[in-house]
Amino acid sequence: MRIGELAQRSGASPRALRYYEQHGLIRARRSTNGYREYDEADVRLVAEIRSLIAVGFTLEDARPFVECLRSGHESGGSCPESVVVYRRKLADIDAEIRSLLARRSEVAAQLAQACPGCLFTRGEP
Amino acid sequence: MRIGELAQRSGASPRALRYYEQHGLIRARRSTNGYREYDEADVRLVAEIRSLIAVGFTLEDARPFVECLRSGHESGGSCPESVVVYRRKLADIDAEIRSLLARRSEVAAQLAQACPGCLFTRGEP
DNA sequence: CTTGACCCTGACACCGGCGTCAACGCTTAC
DNA sequence: GTAAGCGTTGACGCCGGTGTCAGGGTCAAG
Numbered sequence: 528m529r530i531g532e533l534a535q536r537s538g539a540s541p542r543a544l545r546y547y548e549q550h551g552l553i554r555a556r557r558s559t560n561g562y563r564e565y566d567e568a569d570v571r572l573v574a575e576i577r578s579l580i581a582v583g584f585t586l587e588d589a590r591p592f593v594e595c596l597r598s599g600h601e602s603g604g605s606c607p608e609s610v611v612v613y614r615r616k617l618a619d620i621d622a623e624i625r626s627l628l629a630r631r632s633e634v635a636a637q638l639a640q641a642c643p644g645c646l647f648t649r650g651e652p
Numbered sequence: 653m654r655i656g657e658l659a660q661r662s663g664a665s666p667r668a669l670r671y672y673e674q675h676g677l678i679r680a681r682r683s684t685n686g687y688r689e690y691d692e693a694d695v696r697l698v699a700e701i702r703s704l705i706a707v708g709f710t711l712e713d714a715r716p717f718v719e720c721l722r723s724g725h726e727s728g729g730s731c732p733e734s735v736v737v738y739r740r741k742l743a744d745i746d747a748e749i750r751s752l753l754a755r756r757s758e759v760a761a762q763l764a765q766a767c768p769g770c771l772f773t774r775g776e777p
Numbered sequence: 778c779t780t781g782a783c784c785c786t787g788a789c790a791c792c793g794g795c796g797t798c799a800a801c802g803c804t805t806a807c
Numbered sequence: 808g809t810a811a812g813c814g815t816t817g818a819c820g821c822c823g824g825t826g827t828c829a830g831g832g833t834c835a836a837g
Binding site for chain 4 (some may be wrong): 665667668671685686687705710711
């Protein structure tokens with residue numbers, strides 16, 4: 528299939544697919560007229576990438592997953608390198624949540640100090 | 653005082669101070685040679701901006717606080733416009749935390765599916 | 778007079794994952 | 808022949824808050 532069909536079936540835009548290729552995440556054969564040609568396995572690869580992106584992974588994070596799939600594994604996450612990324616990501620998310628909670632309480636404290644009562648009363652200070 | 657001293661005393665770089673001015677958050681008199689001149693009130697203004705930036709506010713968010721201080725209030729957060737920003741920011745943070753928690757559980761679920769046991773055992777899958 | 782420490786403006790770089798446009802080639806249908 | 812609808816590459820734009828450099832001016836001390 529060509530890039531348009533892969534785009535439709537994977538949920539990525541053609542632009543995104545070319546971007547993934549540019550960064551070495553997917554590869555395409557070329558037909559005689561220079562058009563990129565893809566197969567079913569690529570649909571799977573791109574779907575994996577999209578699903579990782581959707582939960583906050585970067586393209587670099589997705590790389591081991593793609594290579595895991597390419598090397599024949601059924602799941603992109605079943606290789607040691609992918610698991611490393613999974614765990615690092617969980618740690619990152621946890622750190623970010625802690626940071627947000629800290630910021631939240633700082634903001635709430637500032638609000639409480641600047642305008643006592645404003646935290647619970649909706650309306651004018 | 654000139655920009656270097658204000659920078660030292662407020663914790664912002666000269667570059668940042670010019671940027672704040674460019675976006676209308678602070679103003680500077682100019683001495684005869686064209687140098688920016690600041691006073692004590694500006695130290696306070698910039699300190700307010702820095703403290704807001706530090707907890708994740710944007711410069712636009714900081715604007716009402718600055719104007720609140722300029723209009724004579726002791727605290728930048730005691731004006732209605734500032735309180736609106738405070739509450740919006742709290743809501744934003746809460747939304748972001750919820751989103752992160754959702755992503756966290758999705759990632760954990762993906763990991764658990766790709767590599768059962770990996771969530772609790774450190775090491776090879 | 779010169780050095781060095783300030784100051785000025787203007788402009789590019791960054792980061793990530795694309796969107797979007799330009800300018801062009803291929804293919805199919807009418 | 809030609810128009811539509813695909814494809815190609817290359818390049819700029821975005822978002823925010825600076826860092827950093829270029830190419831100047833100002834001023835006090837030596």
